Amino acid sequence: MSRRAALGGVLSVTSAALHHGWAVRSVPRRPHVTVARGRRIPPTLQRSVHLHRADLTPHQVAAGVTDEPTTLLDCLRQLPRVDALCVADSALRAGVGRSVLDRIAEEARGPGSPQVRWVAARASHLAANPFESALRDIAFDVPGLCVEPQVVIREDGLTVRPDLVDVRLRIVCEADSFEWHGKRSALRADARRYDLLVVRGWVVLRFAWEDVMHDPDFVREVLVAAVALAQQHTEVARRRRSAA
Template sequence: MTQGVAVSVAQRVVEAGGFATRAALVAASSRAEVDRAVRAGEVVADGRGRYVTPATGDAVRAAHRLGGVLCLTSAALHHGWEVKLAPDEPHVAVPRNRKVSESRRAGVALHWLTLDRAEVTDGIVTSEETTLRHCLTRLPRDEALAVADSALRHGVPPSTLRRAVASAHGPGAKQARWVADHADADAANPFESCLREIAHDVPGLRVRAQVRLRGSRATARPDLVDVDLGIVLEADSFEWHGGRGQLARDARRYNLLVVDGWLVLRFAWEDVMVDRAYVRDVLAAAVGLVQRRATSHACRCGAA
């Protein structure tokens, strides 16, 4: 990654799910760093009290230029839902019979879709239900889960999610049902959603989001917990490590969880978003470690 203050601020926007408030960015860096990033064009204000990537900021203008509407993750961001990765090019849908020249579609991820009037909101973006159906059926599973979690977290009724899945047909319908079954409004952010999606494929591991643990020394609410195995998963992002004070509090919390008997695993944003094979291997090894310890303990007790 290119080094520099502006890139650092832009990366924080990416890690937050595609947008972040000024207060969050300043808390994680400084007012001067955020202002320099804005001047450099690395992040832009979208008029709703938040900062986004340039591609997200240009999305509505691109849709208007092509006479289309925002769809997929561009639509999700427009609705205020965080996503795994903000698209480098805005996703724009146009009618199936629309001819768009190569030069006009430059810088846009163009989709030819048939949309009813009821499937479009404000004339510029697919409706919440349609956006969910498209994302759950067309995106990779981890990205789809991140969108579904975000939608529920931001107040979209579960009934809207159920209708989106009920109207899904074709190859993506099975995945849409899986995502709807596993979507969780308690998920804190897309980083955590993607970590949970990986964990779902690890045999023997059953994690839940934001479980409150009352230990002998402290109460904690880790990102993901398998209560039966005693495993805690933490998604360590900039939002929770903006300074030394927060880092010290987190270190103390992790230590207290360990001495209370929990196996604590910490994953960086890059691990979860880029190297899922590594994350899965670590999780599988952790499950094996806990199971071997349980077997060894049972054998010792039986021998006694």
């Protein structure tokens, strides 16, 4: 018998998200299970799961799992912001309608509702995976930086679509995956792309998975410095135009 069934509960939060086919930033070591508020659970069973309590209605549950809207609301309300954004991005990418997310944000009340609305407003189906979502979450906190996922850059015969782009500051952020660069041809193609962007005046930043996931302060510091550098470039260009 599964732990969920033994508890008389339903899979919820990131365990439900995984059941729905959505990607998460971190797979839980113990399943998330929601049980009725008044249900008594033996301590030994409590320690085997991430236990949540809520009085769910029948239409919020299907086959022992919270339905998609309930799962989204739970994730956006209860998870750290970066994890919530990863789930929201993935849900949109998997085909959940934007209207569903908007309705969840509009109806959210109580603790965690500001985060629900914040994440819902910024979620995007264009983020390719939780790695990119987590990098974008860090970028949101950098003053002056406004990145968008998968923006197509067409310039002087070059056409590229980086992971994150701030068009105004001409900053490109790449979530560099070792798996993607497993072949020399992929490494060469990306190296050429980065070089061609740099010589056209773009600031190109490449971030490793380990830093984005485990050292966001480092990533944030680099982004802050990149914004300052880009602003300097913009000011120099403005002065040159004025002098001409």
